[in-house]
Amino acid sequence: MFIGGLIAGILQGSAGIINTLPQESTNGKSLWGTLSNPYLPPFLTNNPLPGGFPWGSLTAGGSNPYTSAPDTGVVRSYDFTITRGKIAPDGYSRDVILINGQYPGPLIEANWGTAMHWHGLLQKGTQYMDGVPAVSQCPIAPGDSFTYTFKADLYGSSWYHSHYSAQYAGGLVGPMVIHGPSNAPYDVDLGPVLLMASGAAANPRPVSDNNLINGKMSFDCAAKANGDNTECSDLAGISQFKFQTGKTHRLRLINAGSEGMQRFSIDGHKLVVIANDFVPIKPYTTNVVTLAVGQRADVLPLALAAVYYDQADTTKSPQSTPWDVPDPGTCANDDLSITEPYYSIAAPEPATTQNMDINYYVNDTGHFLWTLGGTSFRANYNKSPPPRDKGNTPTQKNGTSKTLGPTPPSASSSTTPPPLPTLCILHGHNMQILSEGPGDWDGTTITRQNNPQRRDVQIVRPNGHFVWQITTDNQESGLSIVTSHGTSVEVCLRNVLERPLDIQKSVKIPRSLENTCKRWNAYTNSATVDEIDSGI
Secondary structure, eight states, X not given: OEESOOOSSOOTTOSOOSOOSOHHHHHBTOOTTSTTSOOBOSSOOSSOOGGGSTTTTOOTTTSOTTTOOOOOSOBOOOOOOEEEEEEOTTSBOEEEEEETTBSSOOOEEEETTOBOOBTTOOOTTOGGGSOOBTTTBOOOOTTOOOOOOOBOOSOEEEEEEOOSTTGGGGTOEEEEEXXXXXXXXXXXXXXXXXXXXXXXXXXXXXXXXXXXXXXXXXXXXXXXXXXXXXXXXXXXXXXXXXXXXTOOEEEEEEEOOSBSOEEEOBTTBEEEEEEETTEEEEEEEESOEEEOTTOEEEEEEEOOSSOOOTTOOTTSOOOOOOOOOOSSOOOSOSOGGGOOBSSOOOOOOOSEEEEEEEXXXXXXXXXXXXXXXXXXXXXXXXXXXXXXXXXOOOOOSSXXXXXXXXXXXXXXXXXXXXXXXXXXXESSSOEEEEXXXXXXXXXXXXXXXXXXXXXXXXXXXXXXXXXXXEEOOSSOEEEEEEEEESSSEEEEEEEEEEOHHHHHHHOOOOHHHHHHHHHHHHHHHHSOOOOOSSOO
């Protein structure tokens, strides 16, 4: 079975499927988007297998993922070299940042419980390894290096990316898979499917004019802007995935784009959704999956349309009919009533509540900025982040901060008065999403309080609200509301300093963190850092 491109409603009429440009020209040394890219195993086997699995007898439905992460006794090591290069992912030549010469970057793969930004991992006890400049560490200076060491404390599909300014929009990004217990049967793991917006124009706030799937897509070079002499080919080709007849396949969808929500569908096929972010859920069926930047969904396609055989001609464009998806449609995730976690965790009554309005404005220099609770954010790269301050309250001039004590749950509701969608990203926790919908929250409605949806990224719809809750069982985390990472990042961020006394008593800050700050400060003493945006 063969799908010559998993379509987010953009392929109809595209220029060409035949890859006449060499892979080196479109994606560097990467195999992403080619039929040579290998399937993923159910788990890595070069480690102890108690009871036949790296995680032993733990199961998706019977083991609390937040308190029962195993210790495999294994350390997985990955060595990344970051360089600049020029490639043409969709035929339009551009300057990019490469990881080990690859775009997108190589897969990070581990088993649940293995010691190894690492989006979505909780980083309990290793908050300083979260990788966010000015929040958990100083930036890494050019020519310097840093070793991240942490535990894969959750399992599922995710991604890693630079959190420095807009670097990941330039290529500093890759997928991450943490193998763990399964909550639905399948035969073949096709691995990550990265959905990424792409733009040919370089104006102050670019709007994407193409999508990439695993770093590949065709682009109509005739659509270039007048006067644009950039080298361009119509025949870059699209991503290809090899399906096996009669088998059930797992796709790990990741919105790794820099701007815009993605709606993913496969012509003529329904999708069984089995996980959102790092949370296995009770399977449900849909035609289209909506993902904000940073969100993930694991799906099993149902072959309801004509069967694609193993020997299908991979040089021809698909002629299938796409699902009738309204455009622009609703900028929202699937209803909370159908996205139920596989492992039940009730939402207790909160000890603390807070309302944070999300808004936007244009500042005196003409730049568009978001605010959270009336405040915007701009990173100070040379200010010691909270982990180095050992629990002292953050003092970022342009940013809000909140200190929370130990263990009692804390709830927060947010509303968005402007007619624009945005998203909430929470580091260090999976939010329990209590309510989401149009208008303001009525103060009482909660969807399935005995087992609300959990995830680390949530869409906040235009003119809507969402209500989330966490238990303060981690030391220091950051909440950020992010809107765009095209060539500039407009961010409103709330630093949540969690359990500061515990940080002072028990968190041991590695010397490498201090040395990184020293080398960064030395670099900035002799070089001007052009902070073009919020900094993260």
